[in-house]
Amino acid sequence: MNIDLIFKIASIGILLSILQILLDKAGKEEFAFITTLVGVVIVFGAVIGLISKLFDNIKTLFQLY
Template identity: 50%
Template sequence: MNVDLIFKIAAVGILVAVLNLLLTNSKREEQALMTTIAGLVVVLIIIVQEINELFEMIKRLFGF
Protein backbone atom coordinates (compact mmCIF):
# COMPACT_ATOMS: atom_id res chain seq x y z
CA MET A 1 0.00 0.00 0.00
CA ASN A 2 1.21 3.44 -0.88
CA VAL A 3 1.68 5.59 2.22
CA ASP A 4 1.97 8.76 0.13
CA LEU A 5 -1.76 8.63 -0.57
CA ILE A 6 -2.53 8.64 3.15
CA PHE A 7 -0.16 11.57 3.69
CA LYS A 8 -1.78 13.55 0.85
CA ILE A 9 -5.25 13.04 2.29
CA ALA A 10 -4.04 13.89 5.79
CA ALA A 11 -2.35 17.07 4.55
CA VAL A 12 -5.53 18.23 2.83
CA GLY A 13 -7.51 17.43 5.97
CA ILE A 14 -5.16 19.38 8.24
CA LEU A 15 -5.10 22.36 5.87
CA VAL A 16 -8.89 22.42 5.59
CA ALA A 17 -9.29 22.10 9.36
CA VAL A 18 -6.98 25.05 10.03
CA LEU A 19 -8.64 27.22 7.38
CA ASN A 20 -12.07 26.26 8.67
CA LEU A 21 -11.09 27.21 12.21
CA LEU A 22 -9.64 30.55 11.13
CA LEU A 23 -12.62 31.44 8.97
CA THR A 24 -15.14 30.40 11.62
CA ASN A 25 -13.40 32.49 14.28
CA SER A 26 -13.46 35.52 11.99
CA LYS A 27 -17.25 35.13 11.51
CA ARG A 28 -17.03 33.91 7.90
CA GLU A 29 -19.07 30.74 8.14
CA GLU A 30 -19.97 30.65 4.44
CA GLN A 31 -16.32 30.72 3.36
CA ALA A 32 -15.52 28.08 5.98
CA LEU A 33 -18.21 25.83 4.55
CA MET A 34 -16.95 26.37 0.99
CA THR A 35 -13.41 25.57 2.11
CA THR A 36 -14.62 22.33 3.65
CA ILE A 37 -16.51 21.38 0.50
CA ALA A 38 -13.50 22.22 -1.67
CA GLY A 39 -11.29 20.03 0.52
CA LEU A 40 -13.76 17.18 0.20
CA VAL A 41 -13.80 17.54 -3.59
CA VAL A 42 -9.99 17.50 -3.72
CA VAL A 43 -9.83 14.31 -1.65
CA LEU A 44 -12.53 12.68 -3.79
CA ILE A 45 -10.59 13.55 -6.96
CA ILE A 46 -7.44 11.97 -5.48
CA ILE A 47 -9.35 8.82 -4.56
CA VAL A 48 -11.04 8.57 -7.98
CA GLN A 49 -7.64 8.81 -9.68
CA GLU A 50 -6.31 5.98 -7.52
CA ILE A 51 -9.37 3.83 -8.26
CA ASN A 52 -8.90 4.51 -11.97
CA GLU A 53 -5.28 3.32 -11.73
CA LEU A 54 -6.48 0.19 -9.93
CA PHE A 55 -9.00 -0.62 -12.68
CA GLU A 56 -6.38 0.00 -15.37
CA MET A 57 -4.01 -2.40 -13.62
CA ILE A 58 -6.75 -5.04 -13.38
CA LYS A 59 -7.55 -4.60 -17.09
CA ARG A 60 -3.87 -5.07 -17.97
CA LEU A 61 -3.63 -8.08 -15.70
CA PHE A 62 -6.55 -9.89 -17.31
CA GLY A 63 -5.78 -8.63 -20.83
CA PHE A 64 -8.95 -6.66 -21.52
Protein backbone atom coordinates in the same frame (compact mmCIF):
# COMPACT_ATOMS: atom_id res chain seq x y z
CA MET B 1 0.11 1.69 -2.30
CA ASN B 2 2.08 4.85 -1.91
CA ILE B 3 2.22 6.09 1.68
CA ASP B 4 2.82 9.67 0.48
CA LEU B 5 -0.76 9.93 -0.72
CA ILE B 6 -2.05 9.07 2.74
CA PHE B 7 0.11 11.79 4.26
CA LYS B 8 -1.07 14.29 1.64
CA ILE B 9 -4.72 13.52 2.37
CA ALA B 10 -4.10 13.77 6.10
CA SER B 11 -2.30 17.10 5.75
CA ILE B 12 -5.11 18.49 3.59
CA GLY B 13 -7.58 17.40 6.27
CA ILE B 14 -5.60 19.06 9.04
CA LEU B 15 -5.22 22.30 7.08
CA LEU B 16 -8.91 22.34 6.21
CA SER B 17 -9.93 21.80 9.81
CA ILE B 18 -7.71 24.70 10.95
CA LEU B 19 -9.13 26.93 8.20
CA GLN B 20 -12.66 25.89 9.12
CA ILE B 21 -12.14 26.81 12.76
CA LEU B 22 -10.49 30.14 11.93
CA LEU B 23 -13.18 31.15 9.47
CA ASP B 24 -15.98 30.09 11.81
CA LYS B 25 -14.49 32.16 14.63
CA ALA B 26 -14.24 35.15 12.27
CA GLY B 27 -17.92 34.83 11.37
CA LYS B 28 -17.28 33.73 7.79
CA GLU B 29 -19.28 30.51 7.80
CA GLU B 30 -19.91 30.65 4.04
CA PHE B 31 -16.20 30.79 3.26
CA ALA B 32 -15.56 27.98 5.73
CA PHE B 33 -18.07 25.80 3.92
CA ILE B 34 -16.60 26.64 0.52
CA THR B 35 -13.04 25.84 1.62
CA THR B 36 -14.18 22.53 3.07
CA LEU B 37 -16.00 21.70 -0.15
CA VAL B 38 -12.94 22.56 -2.25
CA GLY B 39 -10.76 20.36 -0.03
CA VAL B 40 -13.14 17.43 -0.40
CA VAL B 41 -13.13 17.83 -4.18
CA ILE B 42 -9.31 17.87 -4.23
CA VAL B 43 -9.12 14.68 -2.16
CA PHE B 44 -11.78 12.96 -4.28
CA GLY B 45 -9.80 13.88 -7.38
CA ALA B 46 -6.73 12.12 -6.01
CA VAL B 47 -8.73 9.08 -4.93
CA ILE B 48 -10.54 8.81 -8.29
CA GLY B 49 -7.16 8.70 -10.02
CA LEU B 50 -6.14 5.77 -7.82
CA ILE B 51 -9.42 3.94 -8.44
CA SER B 52 -8.88 4.36 -12.18
CA LYS B 53 -5.42 2.80 -11.88
CA LEU B 54 -6.91 -0.03 -9.83
CA PHE B 55 -9.48 -0.87 -12.51
CA ASP B 56 -6.78 -0.74 -15.20
CA ASN B 57 -4.67 -3.18 -13.19
CA ILE B 58 -7.63 -5.51 -12.69
CA LYS B 59 -8.42 -5.37 -16.40
CA THR B 60 -4.80 -6.21 -17.22
CA LEU B 61 -4.66 -8.97 -14.61
CA PHE B 62 -7.72 -10.79 -15.93
CA GLN B 63 -6.93 -9.90 -19.56
CA LEU B 64 -10.20 -8.09 -20.09
CA TYR B 65 -9.98 -5.93 -23.21
